[in-house]
Amino acid sequence: MAGRDIRRTGFILACLVPGLVLYLGLVIVPFVRTIQLSTFRFSGLSTKMVPNGTENFQKLWESEQFWWALRNNFTILVVVAPILLALSMALAHAAVGDSKLARGMRTVYLFPNLISLVAAALIWRAVYHPTVGLLRSTGLKGPQDGWLGDLNTAFPSFAVAFIWVSMGFYTMLFCAGLAGIPAEVHEACELEGARGWRKYLWVTRPLMWPVRRVAAVHVTIASLGVFALVNVMTEGAPSNRTETMLNALYRMMTIEGSFGKAAAMGVVMMCITAVSSSVLWLMFRKNPLEGRR
Amino acid sequence: MKLSRRFGFGAGVLVLAGALIVGIGGCNKPDSGGAGGGGEEAPAKVTEVMVFEGGYGKDFYEVAAKEFTEKTGNEVKVIGDPRIDQQIMPRMQKGDPPALAYPGWRVDSWKAVQDGAVEDLTAALKEPAYGSETPWGETFNQGLLKLGQKDGKQYLMPYFFSVWGWWYDPDLFAEKGWKVPKTHAELLALCQQIKAAGMAPITYQGQFPDYMLSGMLQPWIISSGGMEAMDACQNLEPGAWNSEPVIRAAKMIRELRDMGYFQSGATALSHTEAQAEFLNRRAAMIPCGTWLYSEMKDEMPKGRRISYFLPPVLGDGKGDPTAMMVKIEPWFVPSASKNKKTAIEYFKYLTSKEKATQFVTEKGTFMAINGSDPADMPEDLASAAVYYKASSKLWASQWREWYPDFYKIVGDIVTELLNGKLTPEEFAAKVEMEAEKIRKDDSIAKYKYTSN
Structure with a gap:
C-alpha cells in the first residue's frame, strides 16, 4: 500500500517538476525580483543598486506619462474592448452558416490576425499618413496635426487600428460558439417564433456564456497588455495621448535608464491586472443556464 | 497524512523558489558599486x-x-x-x-x-x-x-560627430528663385513665397519632438537671449525656462504654425516619414542633423541633392548667428x-x-x-562644413543626456504647444514647473554646462 503510494507520488512529481521549474524560473522568480527591483534606484548600466523605498512609485504618481498610460489602458478595457466584442459578435452572426459567402467572410475576417502586429501598425500608419495616406486619398483631410498627431484624434485613431487587428480572433471565437449551439435549439426558436434581438438576448447569448467568458478573459489581457501596436505605431506620441502601461514601462527601462521606475510600473500593472481578473471572476462567476434546467 | 504530504510539497516548492531567487539575486549584488575594476x-x-x-x-x-x-x-x-x-x-x-x-x-x-x-x-x-x-x-x-x-x-x-541644422534642396531653390533665409524675417518672407507656390514651406518629425527642440526651440532661445540663456536652461537655473528668450522661441514656433507654414499633419510624422516628405519635394525645408543623407540614402529620389543651412536667426537677437549645435x-x-x-x-x-x-x-x-x-567630402556634408568652419560658437544640448526624463517631458509639452493646446507663455510656465521637480529631486545627479 505504502509502496504504491510512494511510486504514485514519485510519478506525479516526475511529471510536475519540469513544468514547475520552468514556472518558478520564468514566472515566480522574475515576479519576486520585480517587486524587489521596484524599491531600488538602478540604471541598468552598472552593478550599483541603491535602495530608495517608495521613490519610484512617487515618481510615477507625479508623471503625466503614467496617468495617460493608465487612462488609455482603462479606456481600451472599458470602452474599446466592449465595442470590439459587440462588433465581433455582430460579424460572427453575419458569417455563421455554411454558405459560400459565410465561409468567405470568415476567411477575410482572419486576415488581420495572420499578419504580424508590426506590419499591422505600419499599415495603419500608412492609412493615417497626412499626405499620401489612404484616408487622405479618399478626400478626408483630417485635423491640422494629422490623425496621429492631433491630441484629440490620436487615441481614437489608434483604437480603430486596435479593433481592426483584434476583431478577427473574437469573430472566429464567436463563430465557433454559434456553431456549437445545437440545431434543435434553432428549430425550437423557429417554432416558438423567437427571432432577432429576442432570440439573441434570451437564447443565443445565454448559450454562448462559456465562449463569452473566454473572450472576456482574453480581451482583458489584451487590453491591459497593449504594447507592440503602440510601440510601432506611435511610441506614445503625441504627448502621451496613445501611451500604454507596457510601452511606458519599456521606455522607462530603455530610453530613460530607470529600471527601478520601470519595475514599479510593472508592480502597478500587476495590481491592476489582479483587480481586473477579480472583477471578471465576479462577473462570470456563475453560468446563467445552470440551475435553470 | 494527506495534509502533511501537501504541506511537504508546498514547502518543497517554497524552498526551490527561494533557492532560485537567491541564486539569481546573487548575480548582481546590490550596492557593490560599479567602480573598483581592480x-x-x-x-x-x-x-x-x-x-x-x-x-x-x-x-x-x-x-x-x-x-x-x-x-x-x-x-x-x-x-x-x-x-x-x-x-x-x-x-x-x-x-x-x-x-x-x-x-x-x-x-x-x-x-x-x-x-x-x-x-x-x-x-x-x-x-x-x-x-x-x-x-x-x-x-x-x-x-x-x-x-x-x-x-x-x-x-x-x-x-x-554630427551637427544640427536645417536642410533645403538647392536645385529646387535655384529653379524657383528662392533664397536660403539667414534671418527670421527672411524665413517668414520665404515661407510666404513657398506657400504661394503651392508647397508646404517646412515639415518636421513631429512624432519625435526632439527634432523640434534641436532644430528650432533651442537655436531660437540662443538667438533671442544669447548663449547664456540656453546655458541657464541646461543648468536648470530657477526661472530659466520661464524666461523671455524661451517664450520668444516658443512664439516663433507658434507663429510658423499659425501662419500655416508648417506642413499640415507634420506633428503625426515619424522622422523618416517627414524626411521622405522633404526629399519628395512635398515640403521645402526640414530640421535635421548631418546624418540625414546616410539615413535616407535608400529613399533618395535619383539625382536629388540636399544642402545644409543654419536655423534662421532673429535680426535683433543677442545670440551669435554662427552658433552651431553639435552632437557626439x-x-x-x-x-x-x-x-x-x-x-x-x-x-x-x-x-x-x-x-x-x-x-x-x-x-x-x-x-x-x-x-x-x-x-x-560628400556634397551634403561639404555644405555643412562651410558653416562649421565659419562658426565661432559650437554648443551641445547636454541636458538631453543628463536629464532624459525631463527632456522627454519638454518634448511632450512642445507637442502641446504645436497642437495649440498651450500658448507660448503657458508652455514656458509648464516647462519651468517640470524643471523645478528635477531641481528639487536629490536622486538625480546635477551637471553644469558652460558653453565657453
Whole structure:
C-alpha cells in the first residue's frame, strides 16, 4: 500500500517538476525580483543598486506619462474592448452558416490576425499618413496635426487600428460558439417564433456564456497588455495621448535608464491586472443556464 | 497524512523558489558599486569591443581591430549590432563589461558615469597619441572633448560627430528663385513665397519632438537671449525656462504654425516619414542633423541633392548667428573591464589622424579628431562644413543626456504647444514647473554646462 503510494507520488512529481521549474524560473522568480527591483534606484548600466523605498512609485504618481498610460489602458478595457466584442459578435452572426459567402467572410475576417502586429501598425500608419495616406486619398483631410498627431484624434485613431487587428480572433471565437449551439435549439426558436434581438438576448447569448467568458478573459489581457501596436505605431506620441502601461514601462527601462521606475510600473500593472481578473471572476462567476434546467 | 504530504510539497516548492531567487539575486549584488575594476592583473586574452551598428556600420572598427592586432599582437574582437545596447547592458549589470563600449543613442551613458562604472581617462589623455609625440588629448577638438567631461575629468569620448541644422534642396531653390533665409524675417518672407507656390514651406518629425527642440526651440532661445540663456536652461537655473528668450522661441514656433507654414499633419510624422516628405519635394525645408543623407540614402529620389543651412536667426537677437549645435555619440571604457589598457590603446589607434581621415572619407561624417577632414567630402556634408568652419560658437544640448526624463517631458509639452493646446507663455510656465521637480529631486545627479 505504502509502496504504491510512494511510486504514485514519485510519478506525479516526475511529471510536475519540469513544468514547475520552468514556472518558478520564468514566472515566480522574475515576479519576486520585480517587486524587489521596484524599491531600488538602478540604471541598468552598472552593478550599483541603491535602495530608495517608495521613490519610484512617487515618481510615477507625479508623471503625466503614467496617468495617460493608465487612462488609455482603462479606456481600451472599458470602452474599446466592449465595442470590439459587440462588433465581433455582430460579424460572427453575419458569417455563421455554411454558405459560400459565410465561409468567405470568415476567411477575410482572419486576415488581420495572420499578419504580424508590426506590419499591422505600419499599415495603419500608412492609412493615417497626412499626405499620401489612404484616408487622405479618399478626400478626408483630417485635423491640422494629422490623425496621429492631433491630441484629440490620436487615441481614437489608434483604437480603430486596435479593433481592426483584434476583431478577427473574437469573430472566429464567436463563430465557433454559434456553431456549437445545437440545431434543435434553432428549430425550437423557429417554432416558438423567437427571432432577432429576442432570440439573441434570451437564447443565443445565454448559450454562448462559456465562449463569452473566454473572450472576456482574453480581451482583458489584451487590453491591459497593449504594447507592440503602440510601440510601432506611435511610441506614445503625441504627448502621451496613445501611451500604454507596457510601452511606458519599456521606455522607462530603455530610453530613460530607470529600471527601478520601470519595475514599479510593472508592480502597478500587476495590481491592476489582479483587480481586473477579480472583477471578471465576479462577473462570470456563475453560468446563467445552470440551475435553470 | 494527506495534509502533511501537501504541506511537504508546498514547502518543497517554497524552498526551490527561494533557492532560485537567491541564486539569481546573487548575480548582481546590490550596492557593490560599479567602480573598483581592480582586475587589471589578470587581463583576458581577447579584448572585447562592443559597437553600435548604426548608419556607419561596424566594418570600419573590425578592419581596424585586425590591423591593430597585427601591429601590436593584442587580440581585439569587435562585436557590433544595431541593438548592441541589449548586449552591453546585461554585461554591465553583471559587472563583466566589454573593454570598450560604443552603445549608440539608445543608452544614456551618463547614467553609467554617475554610477561610477566608467573609467576616468584624464591620465590617458596626457599620454602620447598613437604613432605621435602629441598628447592624445590635444589631438581632439577641445570643444567636443569637453562634452565627455564631468568635474574636469574625462569619462566619455567623442568619435565622429554630427551637427544640427536645417536642410533645403538647392536645385529646387535655384529653379524657383528662392533664397536660403539667414534671418527670421527672411524665413517668414520665404515661407510666404513657398506657400504661394503651392508647397508646404517646412515639415518636421513631429512624432519625435526632439527634432523640434534641436532644430528650432533651442537655436531660437540662443538667438533671442544669447548663449547664456540656453546655458541657464541646461543648468536648470530657477526661472530659466520661464524666461523671455524661451517664450520668444516658443512664439516663433507658434507663429510658423499659425501662419500655416508648417506642413499640415507634420506633428503625426515619424522622422523618416517627414524626411521622405522633404526629399519628395512635398515640403521645402526640414530640421535635421548631418546624418540625414546616410539615413535616407535608400529613399533618395535619383539625382536629388540636399544642402545644409543654419536655423534662421532673429535680426535683433543677442545670440551669435554662427552658433552651431553639435552632437557626439560617446565611447567609453567600463571601469570593471579587465582589459582597459588594450582598450585604450585600440581607441587611440581608432582616433589616430590616419584612421580618422579614413573614416571621414569612407563614411562621410565629421570627426572629433583635428585635421581629419579630407579635401573631397560628400556634397551634403561639404555644405555643412562651410558653416562649421565659419562658426565661432559650437554648443551641445547636454541636458538631453543628463536629464532624459525631463527632456522627454519638454518634448511632450512642445507637442502641446504645436497642437495649440498651450500658448507660448503657458508652455514656458509648464516647462519651468517640470524643471523645478528635477531641481528639487536629490536622486538625480546635477551637471553644469558652460558653453565657453
